[in-house]
Amino acid sequence: MPSGAKCNKGVCECNDGYTYVRGRCRLLNGLGNSCQTDIDCHFGYDRQSVMCKNKICECADGYYNRHGNICRRKSMAINDTCVVNTDCDELGSNVKCVNLVCASTSTNGDFPRNQREIAVQTSLESYELKPLNNFKRDISIENPASSTATGRITRDEEDKTLSTLSNTDDDVDEKKYGSSCTDNGNPCPGLAHSTCADNVCFCNQGYYAKNGKCFAELGEIAESVDECEFEFEEATKKCLCQKNYFYERSLRSCRKPIQYHLSCTSNSQCSPFGAVFCHPSIPRRCTCEEYAEYDEPSQLCVYKQGLGAQCETNDSCPIENSICSSEHVCKCKQNYIEDNGACAKGVGAECIDDSECLPTNTVCESTTESKSEKSKACQCRKGYVHFKDECLKQAVEPEDECVETEQCKPLLANCVDKKCVCGDKQHFSGGKCVDQKSLGEACTRAGECHLEKDPENIECRNSICQCKIGYQPSTTQRTCTHVGPKKNSSGRPSALKIITFMLIGSAFLITSAALKQAFY
Template structure:
């Protein structure tokens, strides 16, 4: 009979014309559990160009590009690594972005490596100056060909012939060179025809910039309205038109290094990608040698679509620090100024000084580096002097009463509390370190102008240990100051040891040393903390009947602790105190006998009634 029921159940499950599986559908109306999905070949799936989010409860547009709208991180996986869906706390949607410490280039996020850092690919190399082509990887990130190191890891492109790009005079590196800052072009000042050429270039450049401003607006619109774009459906039998490629979500998307136009019918080029004039539409971007690029020594936006306007003079207005990096990484966009709130470029005064000749916020010169006046020189936090050599060239040097050590000018003999640059200066007392001022090293404390060991600090003799009731003891860490016998350490003080439970105390450490971790000093008496109980000379976690245990001391029965023991890793009643299911406790021998007698009487009464 039982086999017959199994056969009927099997027949019902197999009869798909009448029974609809939980995971299948007959129409779109059956797909309510996945919002926005459709019924395709008997299964609920997202439409082409969409993917499931929020635990498979909703279909949303795919996010194939940087700045694509998104809901969850996994939608941005086309960025390969170091990506996330960046959103504010108040928004449920965000945009695909690279995580902090990563940058976008050639269609994906790369771990950022600065000048001098180890690297495996040139795409990883990007410093504060936003020009991804300024660095190349040769085991470490270094200046690329055509770039020079202007100062301490700042690489800047130079032009070696007339007609090349520039922003500053120093960018043009050939005889009789000058930079036309209206056209951003190097020219030979001895060439008479230059005036006509530069005017023509100025006109062409202004036309290009005006056109790019308009195209940039379209570019921003493409990013902001991407979810509304209607992408072309594709599959193995319906390929995408060039240059699109078919995505795993059944719609055409642009290849890596490109992004869609607002109507999703054209692929625009990222900066650095091969491009036609029509594809290179970012702000101030232009096609150079067949590649969508920024002009030499212009800077690249994080989105690698737009170029950032550069300042040509230190006093020019700015919007962000990047505008000012024409003058080096230590140039910044200063605070708004009255009355109009206009901001101007300036050097960061704590780290650099303006060099008019080099048109750069020059980092303070260190020992041995060139200088003109004393204020150019800085060694650590100390202003040092500028001296001249036999050729009349200035260089930074330490004052005569200081010694040069690892780029710093150091003195010696500093006492505790005196300002310092290095531990080497704190020599008036032993066991000192420099923390802005000379201080005692870890394991030591200041006592009358010298550093004495704290409890646990190194010592040689008992007299080295100045804390009351400490002696010098040989331990596994060597000879260290420890509390004497019958004392307990707490906060670098040795407290008298106590005999045990309910003894007078001052700090919990006194109780814990005797009663264990459950011991606590409360109301000046040693007791057990909450959820612990006192037994066998210590405080143990309360462990009830039939709970796991390791020793009998853990087992607790209110008012009758001697009745419970740890047996077979569980707290149970001792054999002489049987367990009463009715009372839920361990009975005494006398109570057990009474209970047995009562049970016998009740059994006899029940038999007589029947």
């Protein structure tokens, strides 16, 4: 596998920090760094945007530095294509980029429509890119100073690019990509930009095979428009993207420009807007990196300063009580809360006085039994619970209002529809939610046994939920009914009761007679 490349899900791609160009993954130098040729310079998403001048990487003629290592083409006429307002700066302060063309605002003093107003969601299908029709542009007409002789090109010594341009038709037995050949190390007859290797015709680096031919990658030399899938520039004999379009990393396709907040399909389309990427989730839009924020006047996602700024170490974060997180972003350290660009004391932070604690319903209290000043920290007041950066009122009874389940935890309940409620198989007993056990189920304490109707008639006896003494379960096992005195089937007094009443009456008569005899 070539240096600087890796295999990702069956596809070869360049490692982070490497850029694919001329068949290889290369480490390119940014603007202001040294170079030997143009190919040494990082070109972003436009190979024509940079040049090696006096052995230093610079923006090419007709381009300006938009941000970082991104150079944007200058728009040179009204109605010329653009993406951001600064593309039109050469045309005067009253010219802005409106609907992707430079337009004068001097007549009505404002844009026809603000970019944010036209930021409507469109389907991804509408942004599918199709190959452009072959288009031949003679830039010598647009820029006479850049025209050169268009005679035979044999070798570009600067970029070491081989070419097989020929003014004769001496080639015989024309070859195609993959055809057999015998002259190893030399071009295959009739197949431009090819080399015979191991007796097989291959495309040179910077060229790719399609339909048996070798097509030039974007930015490479071609003999004619027939060897370019996109635009062919006559003066330089190079395959290019249409003006204002973006070069994809493969250098084999182009992406059309978009406005900020419109749907994107590639990071290249978002490159004019600074520290930004094309968000992979629908709706796909250009989105600022976590450490950047969008600045409307400059139409750039600019690096944040202080909290939220990109960092490498804690020393990179100047805000007091801030640290460099694992995501390489400056954040408040544990127990501290962001407040107006500073890190204020939250629950758990050491304190001396209540006024130091930022969240409402907090006090500065000792965290140990020693009550020493050094052990004081911001804590939630009694009757409040800590959740994230807040102190929320603690629930006392079922149906109390809540925002988070944390408020209902003292009741062992959950916050549902902004009220503390017990679970489906629970009931409220003894000041909290407990598991609900029915008749006949095992239990460990009385509060577990529960009936929907007359719950006071059930108890935990002998580790089993049973009806209380004097009650019996219904046939459905859902209620306990009271057991009353039994009667005989006829409804008349039984013989036992009659005998009992007679004995009682006899005893009463005997006792009365004895008392009478004793007194008289």
